[in-house]
Amino acid sequence: MAATLVRTGRPCPAAGRVPAAIAPRPWGLRRTRDTVRPVKAGNATLSSYGTTIFEAMSGLARQHAAVNLGQGFPDDRGPLEVRNAAAAYVVDGHNQYPPMMGMAALRQAVAAHDRRFYGLDVDWQTEVLVTSGATEALLDCFLGLLDAGDEVVLLEPAYDTYAPVIRRLGAVPRSVRLVPPAWSLPRDELAATFTPRTKLLVLNSPMNPSGKVFTHDELGFLASLVERHDAFAVCDEVYEHLVFGGARHTPLMTLPGMRGRVARIGSAGKTFSLTGWKVGYITAPPAMLRPITKAHQFVTFTTPPNLQHAVALGLGLDDAYFHGLGSALARSRDRLAAGLAALDVPLLPCDGTYFLVLDVSRWLRPDEDDAAFCQRLVVEAGVVLIPMSAFYEAGPPRHLVRACFCKEDATIDAALQRLHAWAARPG
Numbered sequence: 138m139a140a141t142l143v144r145t146g147r148p149c150p151a152a153g154r155v156p157a158a159i160a161p162r163p164w165g166l167r168r169t170r171d172t173v174r175p176v177k178a179g180n181a182t183l184s185s186y187g188t189t190i191f192e193a194m195s196g197l198a199r200q201h202a203a204v205n206l207g208q209g210f211p212d213d214r215g216p217l218e219v220r221n222a223a224a225a226y227v228v229d230g231h232n233q234y235p236p237m238m239g240m241a242a243l244r245q246a247v248a249a250h251d252r253r254f255y256g257l258d259v260d261w262q263t264e265v266l267v268t269s270g271a272t273e274a275l276l277d278c279f280l281g282l283l284d285a286g287d288e289v290v291l292l293e294p295a296y297d298t299y300a301p302v303i304r305r306l307g308a309v310p311r312s313v314r315l316v317p318p319a320w321s322l323p324r325d326e327l328a329a330t331f332t333p334r335t336k337l338l339v340l341n342s343p344m345n346p347s348g349k350v351f352t353h354d355e356l357g358f359l360a361s362l363v364e365r366h367d368a369f370a371v372c373d374e375v376y377e378h379l380v381f382g383g384a385r386h387t388p389l390m391t392l393p394g395m396r397g398r399v400a401r402i403g404s405a406g407k408t409f410s411l412t413g414w415k416v417g418y419i420t421a422p423p424a425m426l427r428p429i430t431k432a433h434q435f436v437t438f439t440t441p442p443n444l445q446h447a448v449a450l451g452l453g454l455d456d457a458y459f460h461g462l463g464s465a466l467a468r469s470r471d472r473l474a475a476g477l478a479a480l481d482v483p484l485l486p487c488d489g490t491y492f493l494v495l496d497v498s499r500w501l502r503p504d505e506d507d508a509a510f511c512q513r514l515v516v517e518a519g520v521v522l523i524p525m526s527a528f529y530e531a532g533p534p535r536h537l538v539r540a541c542f543c544k545e546d547a548t549i550d551a552a553l554q555r556l557h558a559w560a561a562r563p564g
């Protein structure tokens with residue numbers, strides 16, 4: 138019998154049939170023909186947020202058999218040797234709880250990766266933690282570092298998990314908007330947003346959804362604010378290897394004064410095109426990592442050993458693999474950009490990530506916003522894009538949408554063909 142949870146306002150009759158000690162009071166349940174109702178509501182902060190836009194739009198894509206350029210998952214199946222290593226470990230390996238901090242092989246591989254790509258000197262025993270995806274890494278950082286009332290500076294457009302979790306902890310997100318089309322830093326506003334109560338800056342570079350890769354000069358400005366206010370930075374660098382052309386990813390951690398203040402987060406999901414694996418890693422100085430690890434031990438405690446084993450192998454792949462990742466994606470970006478340019482849609486600059494931002498002003502109906510436009514586009518054109526307003530807490534721009542290009546040529550071409558047919562339709 139399907140069960141939905143609804144409020145009853147009285148104790149559950151069924152509760153009387155279980156021992157009083159474990160009866161769900163005052164969370165009484167009422168079972169109706171097809172519903173089970175709790176007495177009290179869930180957490181007010183989280184209940185105030187809807188289902189994520191990615192889940193909602195992917196659902197719409199299925200419903201309308203649309204080409205999905207919404208959610209950021211690649212068509213690429215990931216390196217075969219990494220997938221084989223995971224499969225072999227399931228059969229031959231030790232499939233019990235791995236160490237809480239992560240398997241030694243992966244922690245050593247993360248430290249070696251940090252040295253190889255960024256010249257960082259990392260102690261794998263005290264400065265690396267393996268998590269179940271960057272999502273858990275972010276949660277652990279927020280849980281481990283924040284107290285109620287602490288302020289957290291966010292840069293919008295911001296990945297949609299930051300603010301709800303920060304609010305849920307009783308901390309206060311202070312959002313500053315980057316200015317399109319170049320997504321430049323409003324430096325005076327940023328400087329004014331940092332206060333003595335600022336505990337953290339959250340920096341996502343390369344940045345989802347804007348495709349911005351922060352320059353050395355911008356990072357220097359942010360570092361000076363973090364240092365001046367004696368704050369920490371949590372750097373979400375999941376797209377670290379997905380940068381294009383002349384752009385270079387520089388971890389904030391490598392800037393003077395930042396080594397002792399930054400937690401740097403990576404994700405095997407992005408680095409190996411295996412987003413379903415959910416293997417993440419944090420590099421942070423011991424004094425920061427200790428409270429973050431306390432959170433991890435109460436959240437997931439550990440991450441599947443076969444995936445850790447395989448990701449350790451992956452991080453040791455040769456340079457050609459890592460460079461190839463960026464160049465393959467740059468080709469896909471260019472393919473999508475060329476097709477969109479032919480539609481006369483202005484595109485914003487994109488130096489990294491999976492995402493290209495389009496200015497759809499010319500397609501909006503009077504009073505239509507980006508979200509309504511994206512819903513209409515699924516129905517009329519059979520193409521899913523993501524409204525940029527989903528990445529703002531309040532008062533977002535209403536004319537920008539995000540398209541994901543980490544797709545096979547055939548998928549990109551199918552989306553373009555549909556958009557061209559839709560744009561050419563009469564009326």
Ligand SMILES: Cc1ncc(COP(=O)(O)O)c(C=O)c1O
Pocket residue numbers: 209269270271272273296341345373375403404405406407412415416417
């Ligand atoms: C900016 C950003 N951070 C974190 C994540 C989550 O990464 P993971 O899948 O490793 O949890 C994503 C996934 O899309 C992302 O775009």
